[in-house]
Every structure is written in C-alpha cells, then in structure tokens.
Amino acid sequence: MEFKKEILPNGLSVIGEVNKCAKSAAVGFFVEAGARDETEQINGVSHFLEHMLFKGTEKLSPFAVNQAFDKTGAQYNASTSEENTVFYAAVLPEYLAEVTELWTGLMRPALRDEDFNIEKNVIKEEIAMYKDLPSFEVMDKCRSLHFDGRPCGNSVLGSSESIDNLTVEQMRDYFANRYAPNNMVLACTGNLDWDRICSIAVGCCGNWQKQNVSRKLEHYGGSKKKSRIERSNLAREHICLMSPSVSAQDQRRFAATLLSTIVGDDMGSRFFWELVDKALAETATMQFGAMDGTGVFSSYIRCSGENVPRVLETVNNVFRDLSRSGVADDELQKSKNKILSALVIKNELPMGRLVDLGFNWIYSEQYRTVEDDINAIRAVTVDDIHSLIGQFNPGDFTQLSIGPA
Amino acid sequence: MEFKKEILPNGLSVIGEVNKCAKSAAVGFFVEAGARDETEQINGVSHFLEHMLFKGTEKLSPFAVNQAFDKTGAQYNASTSEENTVFYAAVLPEYLAEVTELWTGLMRPALRDEDFNIEKNVIKEEIAMYKDLPSFEVMDKCRSLHFDGRPCGNSVLGSSESIDNLTVEQMRDYFANRYAPNNMVLACTGNLDWDRICSIAVGCCGNWQKQNVSRKLEHYGGSKKKSRIERSNLAREHICLMSPSVSAQDQRRFAATLLSTIVGDDMGSRFFWELVDKALAETATMQFGAMDGTGVFSSYIRCSGENVPRVLETVNNVFRDLSRSGVADDELQKSKNKILSALVIKNELPMGRLVDLGFNWIYSEQYRTVEDDINAIRAVTVDDIHSLIGQFNPGDFTQLSIGPA
Numbered sequence: 001m002e003f004k005k006e007i008l009p010n011g012l013s014v015i016g017e018v019n020k021c022a023k024s025a026a027v028g029f030f031v032e033a034g035a036r037d038e039t040e041q042i043n044g045v046s047h048f049l050e051h052m053l054f055k056g057t058e059k060l061s062p063f064a065v066n067q068a069f070d071k072t073g074a075q076y077n078a079s080t081s082e083e084n085t086v087f088y089a090a091v092l093p094e095y096l097a098e099v100t101e102l103w104t105g106l107m108r109p110a111l112r113d114e115d116f117n118i119e120k121n122v123i124k125e126e127i128a129m130y131k132d133l134p135s136f137e138v139m140d141k142c143r144s145l146h147f148d149g150r151p152c153g154n155s156v157l158g159s160s161e162s163i164d165n166l167t168v169e170q171m172r173d174y175f176a177n178r179y180a181p182n183n184m185v186l187a188c189t190g191n192l193d194w195d196r197i198c199s200i201a202v203g204c205c206g207n208w209q210k211q212n213v214s215r216k217l218e219h220y221g222g223s224k225k226k227s228r229i230e231r232s233n234l235a236r237e238h239i240c241l242m243s244p245s246v247s248a249q250d251q252r253r254f255a256a257t258l259l260s261t262i263v264g265d266d267m268g269s270r271f272f273w274e275l276v277d278k279a280l281a282e283t284a285t286m287q288f289g290a291m292d293g294t295g296v297f298s299s300y301i302r303c304s305g306e307n308v309p310r311v312l313e314t315v316n317n318v319f320r321d322l323s324r325s326g327v328a329d330d331e332l333q334k335s336k337n338k339i340l341s342a343l344v345i346k347n348e349l350p351m352g353r354l355v356d357l358g359f360n361w362i363y364s365e366q367y368r369t370v371e372d373d374i375n376a377i378r379a380v381t382v383d384d385i386h387s388l389i390g391q392f393n394p395g396d397f398t399q400l401s402i403g404p405a
Numbered sequence: 406m407e408f409k410k411e412i413l414p415n416g417l418s419v420i421g422e423v424n425k426c427a428k429s430a431a432v433g434f435f436v437e438a439g440a441r442d443e444t445e446q447i448n449g450v451s452h453f454l455e456h457m458l459f460k461g462t463e464k465l466s467p468f469a470v471n472q473a474f475d476k477t478g479a480q481y482n483a484s485t486s487e488e489n490t491v492f493y494a495a496v497l498p499e500y501l502a503e504v505t506e507l508w509t510g511l512m513r514p515a516l517r518d519e520d521f522n523i524e525k526n527v528i529k530e531e532i533a534m535y536k537d538l539p540s541f542e543v544m545d546k547c548r549s550l551h552f553d554g555r556p557c558g559n560s561v562l563g564s565s566e567s568i569d570n571l572t573v574e575q576m577r578d579y580f581a582n583r584y585a586p587n588n589m590v591l592a593c594t595g596n597l598d599w600d601r602i603c604s605i606a607v608g609c610c611g612n613w614q615k616q617n618v619s620r621k622l623e624h625y626g627g628s629k630k631k632s633r634i635e636r637s638n639l640a641r642e643h644i645c646l647m648s649p650s651v652s653a654q655d656q657r658r659f660a661a662t663l664l665s666t667i668v669g670d671d672m673g674s675r676f677f678w679e680l681v682d683k684a685l686a687e688t689a690t691m692q693f694g695a696m697d698g699t700g701v702f703s704s705y706i707r708c709s710g711e712n713v714p715r716v717l718e719t720v721n722n723v724f725r726d727l728s729r730s731g732v733a734d735d736e737l738q739k740s741k742n743k744i745l746s747a748l749v750i751k752n753e754l755p756m757g758r759l760v761d762l763g764f765n766w767i768y769s770e771q772y773r774t775v776e777d778d779i780n781a782i783r784a785v786t787v788d789d790i791h792s793l794i795g796q797f798n799p800g801d802f803t804q805l806s807i808g809p810a
Contacts, residue, residue: 021426023749023750023775024750066673067673069673070672070673070739070742072746073739073741073742073744073746075746075747075750090746091746092742095742095746268471268472334475334476337476337478338478339478341429341477341480341495341497341500344428344429344497345428345495345754345756348427348429348753348754349750349754351750370428
C-alpha cells in the first residue's frame with residue numbers, strides 16, 4: 001500500500017492508494033455538493049445534477065456515454081446525499097485510465113436544455129416512487145424535523161414543486177460553483193499506475209477554474225420535536241428517532257459507531273433482543289450518521305399500530321438503562337468484532353476502499369490507513385462510550401412517526 | 406494462492422484456497438440439497454431445513470447460536486435454491502476456526518418438534534410475502550411450466566399446503582439422507598491456516614455417517630407452453646421466457662453467459678436498447694442459469710399492459726435477428742469486458758471466491774483458478790456463440806405472464 005497525493009494549482013486534490021496485490025482498480029470523484037448546500041428555491045438540484053452528468057458533454061451524447069462505459073466493462077454508478085455527490089467506477093486495471101478520462105470529461109457536462117427537460121420527469125417519477133416507501137419518507141422527514149429548517153435537514157430529492165420550478169440556469173450556476181476543482185477530490189485505489197492517473201488529471205482537469213466556494217458548518221442539538229403523519233394506505237407504524245452526535249471530523253466517531261451497534265445492530269443488539277426477538281417490532285435499528293461538522297444518531301422501528309405504546313416504552317427503557325448503567329465490556333467487545341470485520345471486508349476491495357479514502361480526504365484532508373481505523377476502534381473503552389452517552393444522550397430525541405389513521 | 410484438498414473417509418470433501426494476502430477469510434458448507442431433490446409431498450423441505458439449522462443443536466439453543474456468531478463478528482447467512490443449500494460466513498482470519506467449528510456443529514441440528522412448529526409459521530409468512538412479488542412469482546411459475554412436472558421445476562419455498570402437511574419426521578428423513586457427508590463440501594478461502602481447518606473437519610465431522618444419496622440428472626428441452634395468470638391487484642404485466650441451455654458442467658457455459666449478457670444485460674444490451682431505452686418496457690433482462698446436468702436461459706420483462714403486443718414483437722425480432730445474423734465481434738468484446746470485471750471483482754473478496762470454489766467442486770469436483778475462468782471467457786469466439794444459438798435457440802421459449810385482468 002502506498003499513498004499518493006497531488007494538489008493541482010486550481011485546487012483539485014488527486015489522491016491514490018496503490019495496492020499492487022489487487023486484481024481490480026477503482027476511481028471516483030467526490031464532490032462537496034449535497035442537499036445541505038441548497039437553498040429552498042433550488043432544493044433537489046444536487047441530485048438532479050448527478051443525473052445530468054450522465055447526459056454527456058459537448059462531445060458526448062447520452063448514448064455515447066453509455067457506450068463508453070460499456071466498452072470498459074466498468075461497474076459504475078453515482079449517488080447523492082445530504083452531504084456529497086460521488087461518482088465511481090470499478091474496473092480491471094487495464095481500463096482504469098480510460099474510465100478515469102471518461103469521468104473527467106463527464107465532470108464538465110453540457111447541461112443541455114433538452115436533456116434537462118426530459119430528466120425533470122425522471123426525477124419527479126423518482127420522488128413519486130419514494131413516496132410509496134414509508135421507511136424512506138420517515139427518515140427524510142424526521143431529519144427535517146430534527147434540523148428544524150436548517151440546511152442539514154434538506155431533502156435530497158427535493159419536492160415536486162421545487163423540481164418543477166427549477167430552471168436550467170439555476171442548475172448551471174449551482175454547478176459552476178459547487179463543481180469547482182477546489183471543492184472536489186479525484187481518488188483512486190487498487191492496482192493502478194499513479195503517474196498515468198496524475199497526468200490524466202493534469203491534462204483533463206488542469207484548466208478547470210477555481211471558485212470561491214464554502215459550506216456553513218454548525219453543530220445543532222436538534223429540535224426534540226415529536227410529530228406524527230397519518231397515511232390511510234399504510235398498515236404498519238414507521239417510527240424514526242433522531243438525536244445529535246459527533247461529526248465526521250471528531251475522533252469520537254469510532255465510539256459513536258460502536259454505541260449504535262450495541263444499541264441497534266440488526267442482529268444481537270439491545271433493540272434486537274428487546275423489540276425484534278420479542279416480536280414487538282419487525283425491525284428496530286440504530287445508526288450513527290457522521291456529517292460535516294455535526295452528526296446524528298438515528299433509529300428506525302417498524303411495528304403494528306397496537307404495539308406502538310409498548311414499543312416506545314421499551315425504547316425509552318433501553319435508553320434509560322444505557323444512561324444509568326452504561327454498556328458492558330463483553331458487548332463492547334462483540335460490537336468491535338462486528339465493526340472490525342465489516343471494515344476489513346469492505347476495504348479489501350478497491351471499490352470499498354475508495355469510499356473511505358475519498359471521504360477521509362473530503363472531510364479532513366487526511367490519509368488514514370485501514371490499520372489506523374482498526375487501531376482507533378480497538379482503542380475505544382467502556383469509559384469512552386459512557387462519556388459519549390453523557391454528552392450525546394440518544395434517549396433525548398426528535399421523533400417522527402408515519403402510520404395508519 | 407494455494408489449493409488444498411482432503412476427502413475424509415466418510416466422503417466429506419474439505420477444500421481450501423489459501424490467500425495469504427487477503428485480510429479476511431470465509432468458510433461455508435455447500436450441500437447438494439435443493440427443491441429438485443424433493444417430492445411433491447415434501448416440497449419446500451430444503452428451504453425449511455435451512456431455517457431449522459439456525460435453531461441449534463443438542464448443545465446450543467437458538468439464542469446461543471445467535472450469540473456465538475455475534476461473538477466472532479461474522480457476516481453470515483444461508484440460502485436455498487432449486488439446486489443447493491449453502492451456509493457461509495466471512496470473518497477476520499483470527500475467528501475463522503471458531504466460526505468453522507460453529508458451522509460444523511450446526512450441520513448436525515437438533516430439529517426439535519417445538520422449533521419446527523414455530524418456524525412453520527415463519528415459512529408460511531415468507532410464502533405469503535413472496536406472493537406479493539410478481540417478479541418472483543412469474544420466474545418461479547415459469548420454471549415450473551418449462552420443466553412441466555419434472556423435479557427441476559419445483560418451487561424452492563413450497564406451497565402453504567405442502568408446508569402445512571410436512572411433518573418433522575419427513576424433515577428428519579430428508580436431512581439424514583441429503584446432509585450426508587458424501588453429499589456436502591466444506592470450503593474455505595482467504596487468509597487461513599489449512600491444517601487447523603482440516604483438523605476441525607476431522608474432529609467435528611469425521612463421525613458423520615456416509616449414505617447412499619444421489620440426484621437424477623436429465624437434460625430436458627422445455628415444454629414451450631405459453632400461459633398467463635390474471636391478478637386483479639396488479640398494474641403492470643410481468644413476463645418470463647425460459648428456454649433450455651447448457652449445464653454447469655458444460656464448457657460452453659462461458660459462451661452461454663456471454664450470450665445472455667449480449668442479449669439481456671441490464672445496461673447496453675440488445676434488450677436494453679430495443680425495449681428499455683425506447684420506453685417500451687421498464688425492465689428487460691436475460692440470464693443464463695447453469696444447473697446440474699442441464700441449464701436455462703431466462704428473460705424477465707416488466708411493461709404496461711398496452712405495450713405487451715409491441716414488447717413481444719420486439720423480443721421475437723431480437724431473437725430472430727440473433728438466429729439469422731448472429732452477434733458482432735465488438736458486442737462480444739464488450740460483454741467479455743463486463744463479465745471479466747464482474748468476475749475479477751467478485752473473486753477478489755474471500756467471500757465471493759468461496760462461492761465459485763464451492764460450486765465448481767459440488768458440480769464437477771474440479772478446482773479452477775480465477776485465471777482458468779478468465780482464460781475460458783477470453784477464448785470464446787463469435788463462432789462459439791453462433792454454434793450455441795444453433796443448438797439452444799433462446800427464441801424458442803416457454804412463456805408465462807402475470808398481469809392485470
């Protein structure tokens with residue numbers, strides 16, 4: 001493993017971790033552009049823009065883009081979150097240069113009026129589709145309730161209205177600013193020729209213009225509001241609980257991950273034994289979401305309407321017991337084993353490794369080896385968990401439910 | 406990479422591929438027990454039995470099984486198909502011995518009456534749940550229509566009726582026969598201590614009794630029947646087409662995989678450009694399913710009711726054109742790149758590698774390196790594809806549709 005780094009004069013970070021033992025390679029652009037960077041007027045633009053990048057450039061039609069990826073046999077995709085937009089591909093080493101060049105081209109899209117108008121309908125279909133997924137909707141709306149009007153609570157998809165009203169000029173303005181080279185990272189991992197990737201970056205991205213671009217960081221303790229939405233077509237109650245936690249830059253993020261595994265891993269956690277195994281709920285999980293400058297603990301529970309009072313009582317008991325009696329050494333150890341094996345297995349593939357490499361850089365401009373993360377997880381003590389609970393008590397939450405009338 | 410093999414006196418095959426570069430390890434039992442090994446009376450027993458193995462042994466309660474996996478941090482699961490039942494786990498190397506011992510224990514389950522009766526309801530819930538998934542139902546029922554009463558067309562889940570009527574004694578009999586050591590493979594991959602795994606196998610499985618167990622192999626050309634099922638609650642038409650193909654033992658399986666990618670990969674295939682890109686269908690894919698002694702090509706298409714005539718005409722045109730004009734060299738090349746990158750990326754992880762290692766052994770008692778498969782794919786010519794189409798014309802199919810009245 002060898003770490004490589006080159007910052008171009010326009011601010012584009014190019015980073016790589018070379019692993020000559022790997023059989024594949026991966027490359028991706030990490031862009032600091034997510035729903036939290038949007039105003040209400042242009043809500044949904046980051047995700048819409050992600051779609052538009054596949055519509056091609058001045059030189060490439062949408063059809064040609066598809067053909068170009070196909071030729072390399074790449075496994076490729078993109079995703080947009082509240083925080084970032086990521087474009088990635090995994091390929092055989094001999095196609096890495098070709099697919100990297102393709103991505104650099106797509107990062108300067110044509111954003112044609114015609115494609116924009118067609119794709120608007122695709123986005124609106126996607127918004128409609130997710131409305132049928134209460135597990136998604138309850139998380140999305142609970143985030144918004146928790147952040148109570150602050151940008152971190154913005155919905156990634158936007159609304160039918162915001163998408164309807166969005167103009168291609170607004171998208172072009174947003175693009176020009178957020179897709180500035182100094183707001184992006186080009187990362188690669190696996191079996192790769194670093195000099196080749198670097199020279200592609202210099203040749204293809206060297207003339208991109210630096211911009212003044214920033215993101216407002218602020219930690220927020222959450223509204224702690226409770227609310228419920230009725231949907232006549234639903235048979236089950238969907239409950240989301242959200243509370244503040246540490247940021248993606250905070251060393252305590254490893255303790256936060258372990259705590260959420262102890263409480264809400266899908267198997268063998270406190271939620272599992274108290275709610276799922278006892279058949280009070282069908283699903284009950286808790287996750288830690290690290291964000292730029294802040295973070296959240298979020299839980300998702302699905303159960304029958306009649307079980308809601310007992311479920312909420314049990315959840316409150318789990319959190320109360322956590323505050324009072326803390327966690328046991330053996331459950332911390334068990335959670336470490338789960339997190340460590342998931343971490344090692346994920347990072348064993350160049351594609352999985354790319355994600356951690358890119359996010360560590362975009363959040364902290366920091367290179368961390370897998371071993372650094374393993375050691376950080378191993379080092380977490382029961383006292384670390386207790387002090388985290390003391391400061392970020394997951395029992396003090398914002399709550400949103402969606403269920404039948 | 407080093408291949409290891411040990412056949413115990415009772416017939417249990419223990420195989421391993423040691424990769425000292427890997428950061429994780431995987432282990433699994435591959436059992437030649439699937440729906441095709443069932444009679445009508447006990448249909449669904451293989452899948453039900455897979456569930457029962459997690460209920461523990463004479464020494465381990467269901468709770469203790471869960472705790473034991475949790476302790477190792479394993480990513481573990483099992484699956485049952487028409488052909489096989491597979492149990493697997495991926496772990497950090499230091500937990501491989503522990504999780505292997507755990508699996509060897511679970512392969513001799515208690516099959517308690519009480520657990521059997523409780524789990525029966527879980528299985529029936531699963532059957533009910535899949536009834537709401539027309540994409541699953543159409544494939545399942547089309548397979549049955551294609552094999553026209555032969556065991557290869559048996560449903561994996563069974564029916565509510567067959568599960569209701571199943572007795573625990575029938576399950577115990579089935580278990581005693583199909584889970585004989587000479588009908589199973591214990592495989593491991595990744596960073597592992599072969600001697601340690603071998604001594605666990607000898608110590609824990611050495612006393613299992615060999616049985617007379619066999620499977621009837623016969624190639625069948627398919628019924629070519631056409632049928633349609635109406636469901637008043639459906640909004641879309643779900644179409645499955647099935648035709649015969651080569652077996653898992655046949656060297657032409659690589660050509661069959663490439664052909665199905667050319668015709669029906671989810672992106673950039675003939676189906677994609679003719680059906681999905683033209684908005685005639687929402688999904689249109691074709692797959693090659695290698696089976697023991699036989700095989701199938703199966704296509705799945707979802708579209709609106711009004712588009713059905715044009716969709717079927719287009720599908721027939723695609724297949725007719727394939728028979729008449731064959732495939733082009735560049736589309737074969739493109740498909741090779743896709744299949745090769747998927748193959749390499751999958752096999753890069755010990756868990757992915759385990760699957761190919763185990764199946765090659767269970768089907769052919771053959772060890773193949775990833776390079777063997779890469780070379781076999783690279784060697785396929787346009788003529789190979791044409792000769793395959795000549796013998797197994799995918800245009801001559803059994804057809805089942807499920808859609809609105």
